[in-house]
Amino acid sequence: MENGHHGPHGHLLFVWSSSGWTLQQRDGDVPPVGSTVEANETLLRISKIGPSPLPGDRRPCAYTQLA
Numbered sequence: 001m002e003n004g005h006h007g008p009h010g011h012l013l014f015v016w017s018s019s020g021w022t023l024q025q026r027d028g029d030v031p032p033v034g035s036t037v038e039a040n041e042t043l044l045r046i047s048k049i050g051p052s053p054l055p056g057d058r059r060p061c062a063y064t065q066l067a
Contacts, residue, residue, distance in 0.1 A: 012061040043067040
């Protein structure tokens with residue numbers, strides 16, 4: 001629905017790097033645990049799926065670690 005109650009579509013990706021964590025917005029379905037994604041030219045593995053860390057955001061968030 002476009003009434004503002006369902007928030008944006010897609011998911012968030014909590015991306016690990018040697019300089020710290022960043023939160024990225026991504027389109028589409030959240031990747032499953034154990035799958036790999038590329039972010040910032042680094043291959044990362046999805047370690048868990050959780051709620052968005054942003055207040056009021058209902059999108060899922062995929063947490064990553066080095067693959």
